[in-house]
Amino acid sequence: MPDGQFQSESGQDARTRIKPSNYTILVPLKNDRKLAYNTVSQAFAVWDKADGQLWDDLDKAGDLPFGAAYRTFVQGGFVVNAAEDEFRTVRRNYDRARHNDGHMMMTIAPTLSCNFGCHYCFQGLDKPLTKMTPKVREATKDYLLQHLRGRRSFHLTWYGGEPLMDQEAIWDISAAAIKYCDDNGIKYTSMMISNGYKMSVPVAEKLKKARVGKVQITIDGDEEMHDSRRHLTSGRGTFQRILDNIKAVTERGLLKVSIRVNIDGQNEDQARALLDILERNKLGIRNGVSVYFAPVESVAEAADGCTSCLPKTDYADLENRLHLLAFEKGLIGMPKVPRHLGLCTAVKPNSYVVVPNGDLHKCWDTVMDPKLRVGSVFGGTRKSDGRTEAMWNAWSPFENEVCSNCQLVPACAGACAFKFVHNDYASGETGKLPCPSLKFNMAEQLFLRAKTRGFVSDDDWDQKNSPTVKGDGMLTGNRHTLASVGAVHDALQDMPS
Numbered sequence: 001m002p003d004g005q006f007q008s009e010s011g012q013d014a015r016t017r018i019k020p021s022n023y024t025i026l027v028p029l030k031n032d033r034k035l036a037y038n039t040v041s042q043a044f045a046v047w048d049k050a051d052g053q054l055w056d057d058l059d060k061a062g063d064l065p066f067g068a069a070y071r072t073f074v075q076g077g078f079v080v081n082a083a084e085d086e087f088r089t090v091r092r093n094y095d096r097a098r099h100n101d102g103h104m105m106m107t108i109a110p111t112l113s114c115n116f117g118c119h120y121c122f123q124g125l126d127k128p129l130t131k132m133t134p135k136v137r138e139a140t141k142d143y144l145l146q147h148l149r150g151r152r153s154f155h156l157t158w159y160g161g162e163p164l165m166d167q168e169a170i171w172d173i174s175a176a177a178i179k180y181c182d183d184n185g186i187k188y189t190s191m192m193i194s195n196g197y198k199m200s201v202p203v204a205e206k207l208k209k210a211r212v213g214k215v216q217i218t219i220d221g222d223e224e225m226h227d228s229r230r231h232l233t234s235g236r237g238t239f240q241r242i243l244d245n246i247k248a249v250t251e252r253g254l255l256k257v258s259i260r261v262n263i264d265g266q267n268e269d270q271a272r273a274l275l276d277i278l279e280r281n282k283l284g285i286r287n288g289v290s291v292y293f294a295p296v297e298s299v300a301e302a303a304d305g306c307t308s309c310l311p312k313t314d315y316a317d318l319e320n321r322l323h324l325l326a327f328e329k330g331l332i333g334m335p336k337v338p339r340h341l342g343l344c345t346a347v348k349p350n351s352y353v354v355v356p357n358g359d360l361h362k363c364w365d366t367v368m369d370p371k372l373r374v375g376s377v378f379g380g381t382r383k384s385d386g387r388t389e390a391m392w393n394a395w396s397p398f399e400n401e402v403c404s405n406c407q408l409v410p411a412c413a414g415a416c417a418f419k420f421v422h423n424d425y426a427s428g429e430t431g432k433l434p435c436p437s438l439k440f441n442m443a444e445q446l447f448l449r450a451k452t453r454g455f456v457s458d459d460d461w462d463q464k465n466s467p468t469v470k471g472d473g474m475l476t477g478n479r480h481t482l483a484s485v486g487a488v489h490d491a492l493q494d495m496p497s
């Protein structure tokens with residue numbers, strides 16, 4: 001009897017029926033080949049003409065009895081049982097991850113002060129100088145230990161300002177949390193967002209002891225470009241010192257470093273030059289140094305506007321070029337499609353950001369505005385706290401039509417809840433719109449992945465049909481517009497108290 005077939009007692013043919021998965025994305029290539037990727041199973045394949053024909057037959061029919069020819073399609077999740085409600089499954093998987101109480105994430109900003117005066121910083125130049133007082137530190141530790149009870153894993157991110165401006169708080173709070181986790185069998189992991197200037201070898205040794213596995217450091221191009229954007233508050237350059245620090249700490253295997261390169265319409269050449277410099281300095285994934293690119297977006301009101309921010313499609317194009325170069329230089333592995341990109345502290349009910357005065361926030365981008373807090377490590381709550389938190393909790397990518405119908409939702413999960421919940425705080429089109437670069441360069445990312453594995457070559461790319469963004473629409477479907485995110489934002493604001 002063929003695969004999946006059995007005879008029911010009534011004698012009727014009861015073969016399982018299959019249908020194409022809504023989450024299969026196909027990139028047409030030359031010579032009737034296709035790249036196939038499924039955002040639920042994360043399976044990836046290159047199909048030839050015969051595979052494409054099988055897919056077309058199924059697509060045309062809507063559903064068909066399962067047969068051996070479709071076995072690899074089923075294994076890859078490219079087709080699914082016709083009776084399956086895929087949307088429900090995808091939503092259930094997301095809700096399970098979001099409400100997984102066994103895992104807690106916290107971000108702690110021990111200080112909002114910073115030794116840099118970056119021109120696009122969301123904090124502006126007028127940064128507060130406060131650090132956590134001993135009283136706040138104690139209350140933060142108490143809060144953590146109380147909320148770690150019963151968890152299986154815990155991830156702590158150090159954030160700022162520049163977190164290394166208040167190192168005592170890091171050593172003190174880490175030690176308490178690590179001890180509690182070790183004593184109670186809770187898996188502890190940690191990372192830090194730092195400007196890298198103070199990350200000397202002795203500091204990195206202490207960070208290692210504090211189990212900080214990775215530090216994310218921003219470098220915005222070659223020395224001249226970086227120093228013009230990311231200088232000390234005194235105006236002095238920071239590039240060489242950061243590079244020296246990265247070399248010294250990774251040579252000693254103390255930390256992994258992820259270099260974030262902020263990209264706008266003015267620094268492609270300098271970003272390329274930075275990749276050359278990193279390569280010349282023998283830095284790369286083999287010794288724990290990787291790069292990733294992010295668009296400069298004007299988010300908070302304090303930022304210095306953004307006259308050079310790139311439109312999303314232009315950024316996605318540029319990102320493709322930079323990914324390829326970074327891959328060739330050993331600075332990124334295979335470009336990976338994420339899982340639940342938007343699952344951050346903002347949307348996980350048990351996860352928070354702690355700021356220097358002990359206020360609790362949900363999101364990294366609200367820390368400068370005390371009105372947007374949702375509580376305090378000291379316990380007292382204001383009426384507005386509950387209301388603000390309720391908005392974060394009510395938001396879900398599955399509550400708006402655009403994300404719900406997006407083939408990327410298993411990967412993207414709405415990308416960034418801030419852009420919906422506090423859309424009024426974001427400024428400019430790029431800052432307000434949530435769809436990440438993947439929405440605009442999925443085909444190119446998949447192609448690069450296939451190319452790096454040797455499955456395709458540049459000759460397979462069909463410039464008319466392969467790109468994600470074509471004249472008649474996008475391979476990945478509709479994206480959010482100012483009107484669609486604005487409607488979600490307004491509905492959240494109008495929620496009854």
Ligand code: SF4
Nearest residue numbers: 344363364416417418
């Ligand atoms: S909501 Fe957006 S900005 Fe806020 S922490 Fe999450 S990803 Fe970051």
Ligand code: SF4
Nearest residue numbers: 403406409412414435
């Ligand atoms: S519509 Fe945009 S934000 Fe929503 S899931 Fe798709 S790519 Fe992400």
